[in-house]
Amino acid sequence: MAKRVLMPGRFQPFHNGHYHALRSLLEEYEEVVLAVGSAQEGFTCQNPFTAGERLEMIDIFLKHEGLRGRVWLIPVPDIRMPLAWTTHVLSMAPKVEAVASGNPHVLYIYKWAGLKTIELKLHEPSRYNGSRIRSLMLEGGEWRSLVPGVIAEYIEAVDGVERVRKVCSSGVY
Ligand SMILES: Nc1ncnc2c1ncn2[C@@H]1O[C@H](COP(=O)(O)OP(=O)(O)OP(=O)(O)O)[C@@H](O)[C@H]1O
Ligand SMILES: NC(=O)c1ccc[n+]([C@@H]2O[C@H](COP(=O)(O)O)[C@@H](O)[C@H]2O)c1
Secondary structure, eight states: OOOEEEEEEOOTTOOHHHHHHHHHHHHHOSEEEEEEOSTTOOSSSSOOSOHHHHHHHHHHHHHHHTOGGGEEEEEOOOOSOHHHHHHHHHHHSOOOSEEEESOHHHHHHHHHTTOEEEEOOOSSTTTSOHHHHHHHHHHTOOOGGGSOHHHHHHHHHTTHHHHHHHHHHTTOO
């Protein structure tokens, strides 16, 4: 069986920081399972992209990078029980040896549940974070250079910037 690691996240959208983390995990592990969290969300200000769109944009990127065979993509809806959520994710993923995250809460609950955890070293987090990228989209700032080129193209193809503006101004957070 392949040596795998789980990396959960919302990927709203997938950005260069995520890619940096993915590359470093692929140095140690044969495969990475990206759990696309809050999968029930979409068309809100915090979660403008649907699970399907996030899976599709990441898949296009993986194909572009020649990484499709090494990265699994699974959508995972939230459940309002943090400790049960740890096994909820694992129950839908191919078997992993460890869980990687930069989120202290996620690391804490997986450690408590007995899993091996890996704390991700955040790559330029003040530049590369989803909240900032969504704010830049909202304000008409420069966000394209913060995500891989094919992700920027995908966001433009689905009118993502216009969507962020619409859902953020309608008060759907
Ligand atoms: N700049 C970064 N470098 C490396 N890892 C990152 C970076 N930003 C986020 N991550 C990690 O990637 C995983 C998924 O992150 P997530 O989708 O929540 O992104 P985010 O950019 O932190 O999102 P948001 O600002 O929308 O909450 C988490 O473990 C997170 O810590
Ligand atoms: N109880 C729960 O449903 C629960 C607990 C912890 C993380 N999560 C989800 O895991 C994903 C990863 O979170 P971060 O991107 O903040 O690291 C998010 O989609 C988050 O909502 C869900």
